[in-house]
Amino acid sequence: MDYYSWFDEASIQDMNYFVKTITGIKSKGIRPDVIGSIIAHYASKWLPDLSGNLSATTAPPPPPTTESVTASVMKKRFFVETLTGILPPEKDSVPCNFLLRLLRTAKMVGTNQNYLTDLENRVSWQLDQASLKELMIPSFSHTCGTLLDVELVTRLVKKFVGLDSEGVKTGAALVKVAKLVDSYLAEAAIDGGLTLLEFISLIKALPSHARTTEDGLYRAVDTYLKAHPQVLKQERKALCRLIDSRKLSPEAALHAAQNDRLPVRSIIRVLFTEQTKISRHIDWSPSASHYSEPGSGPQCLSKREMNVQQAEIKRLRDDVLRLQSECGAMHMQLERLMEKKSGGGSKGFFRWKRPSTRGSVGVEKMMNGEEEVGDNGEGLSLGLLGI
Numbered sequence: 001m002d003y004y005s006w007f008d009e010a011s012i013q014d015m016n017y018f019v020k021t022i023t024g025i026k027s028k029g030i031r032p033d034v035i036g037s038i039i040a041h042y043a044s045k046w047l048p049d050l051s052g053n054l055s056a057t058t059a060p061p062p063p064p065t066t067e068s069v070t071a072s073v074m075k076k077r078f079f080v081e082t083l084t085g086i087l088p089p090e091k092d093s094v095p096c097n098f099l100l101r102l103l104r105t106a107k108m109v110g111t112n113q114n115y116l117t118d119l120e121n122r123v124s125w126q127l128d129q130a131s132l133k134e135l136m137i138p139s140f141s142h143t144c145g146t147l148l149d150v151e152l153v154t155r156l157v158k159k160f161v162g163l164d165s166e167g168v169k170t171g172a173a174l175v176k177v178a179k180l181v182d183s184y185l186a187e188a189a190i191d192g193g194l195t196l197l198e199f200i201s202l203i204k205a206l207p208s209h210a211r212t213t214e215d216g217l218y219r220a221v222d223t224y225l226k227a228h229p230q231v232l233k234q235e236r237k238a239l240c241r242l243i244d245s246r247k248l249s250p251e252a253a254l255h256a257a258q259n260d261r262l263p264v265r266s267i268i269r270v271l272f273t274e275q276t277k278i279s280r281h282i283d284w285s286p287s288a289s290h291y292s293e294p295g296s297g298p299q300c301l302s303k304r305e306m307n308v309q310q311a312e313i314k315r316l317r318d319d320v321l322r323l324q325s326e327c328g329a330m331h332m333q334l335e336r337l338m339e340k341k342s343g344g345g346s347k348g349f350f351r352w353k354r355p356s357t358r359g360s361v362g363v364e365k366m367m368n369g370e371e372e373v374g375d376n377g378e379g380l381s382l383g384l385l386g387i
Contacts, residue, residue, distance in 0.1 A: 015082055018042065022086050032093035039083060040098040046079040050101045052134070077109040084115045087122070096126035100134035107140050107149070120152070124159035128173035132183050145193035150202060157181055157205040174210045181206055182216030189224035196235055199224055203242050214247035218256060225261040233263065240266040245273040257326065268330055275323045278316055 025035055044051035080102065087094055103119040123130070139149040160177055163169045185202060188194055203217065211217060221239055225231060231239070240263055248256065248270065256262060256270045 012078075015046065015079065019082065019086055026088075032088035032090040035088050036094035039087060040095055043079075043083050043098075043102075047076060047083075047105055049105055050098065052097060052101055073109050076105065077111055080106045080109060080111050081115050084111075084119060091125050094122065096123060096129040097131055097134045099123045099126070100130060100137065104134075104137045107137065107152075120156060121159065124156045125163065127156055127160040127180070128169070128176040130180060132180060132187070135180065135184055136187060145195075146188070146198070147191050147193070148188050150188055150194060150198050153181075153184060154198075154202045154205050157202065161206060161210075174206075175212055178206050178210040178212075179216060182211070182220055185220035186216070186223050189220050190227050192227060194224075194228075196224075196228075196231060196239065200239065200242065208244070211244075211247060213249060214244050215249050215252045218243050218248060218252050222255075222259060222261060236261075237263050237265070245270045248273075250274070264330065264334065268327065271323055271327050271330075275320060275327075278319050278323070281316060 022035065022039065025038070040050070083102065084106070099119060099122050103116070103123060106116055106119060135153060137149045137152060139146050141149075144151070157177065160169070161174075164171075164174050181202065185199070188202075189199065203220075221243060224239070225236065243266075245253070245256070245266075253270050253274050257267055257274075259267070
């Protein structure tokens with residue numbers, strides 16, 4: 001493409017001199033990461049948005065010129081494509097956040113697709129080094145209904161996961177990307193134009209083992225449901241299925257148990273999961289009265305130690321009783337709802353047993369989906385929660 005008719009010759013000569021300088025540096029065997037740093041440093045001379053400094057965005061605007069909007073866009077496109085073309089081919093040679101800023105500008109000025117693909121591949125390789133601020137690239141497409149380019153981020157994540165599956169990236173890098181994606185999801189969820197399909201697609205771009213905790217994902221899902229009250233009941237169920245309640249922290253689980261935006265079944269699943277955790281803690285806690293290490297003789301505990309143990313056990317039992325009470329209340333509420341739907345049928349339609357402190361086996365069956373039931377309540381058991 002002939003850019004030269006759109007702007008002054010001085011800009012072209014200035015950029016050409018810079019390209020020749022970088023080429024000369026490369027020929028001397030300078031390390032690729034040093035060359036990448038030089039390019040990132042001097043690129044802001046032509047494109048101030050690439051600096052990433054707050055001062056660049058708050059600086060006074062340049063003096064007005066007679067340059068047309070079209071000429072300005074063409075000049076930026078020329079600079080972006082030239083800078084992209086001289087980037088060192090080696091991996092990790094250019095800072096990831098600089099690449100994201102370059103990609104943002106490239107999409108804004110309509111850069112050639114080959115350059116966009118090259119930048120996306122470079123960013124995906126270093127996605128674990130990206131910041132949330134730079135990842136929030138606006139959507140510049142007129143056909144896209146979202147403010148942020150969610151499809152771009154989904155592509156970047158999928159490419160990174162492909163590298164992880166090939167053994168190129170470490171598990172720690174995948175965990176970093178998972179935290180980054182969950183933070184991005186929470187920001188994107190506010191957008192009223194974000195469809196459920198796009199939201200779920202980005203969630204599923206990461207494998208289940210990438211998230212060591214589901215708190216970030218739960219926060220993003222809750223934000224989406226709050227910003228999109230029109231989401232149907234079945235869609236809410238499908239969305240909440242993506243949250244592994246076993247990976248929720250006690251704080252997140254408590255919030256979920258009281259969250260009226262979640263489906264009732266999802267709330268009950270969270271409650272039973274927490275009950276299982278408490279039951280196992282009672283069974284395996286070293287402070288339990290029946291616990292003793294193999295081969296060790298009887299231990300004489302001081303009165304203070306015994307009081308501490310008894311207080312801990314009492315606290316755990318109180319937690320279990322509280323969960324049982326909440327589950328029982330939900331059980332009665334669901335029975336009343338089903339009685340209304342069935343025209344005042346007989347009570348006890350839900351054949352549920354009261355949860356016990358030893359109910360871990362039933363919960364695990366529920367979590368593994370061994371029992372399936374429909375919304376009509378036929379054959380209802382603890383498997384009802386395996387949604």
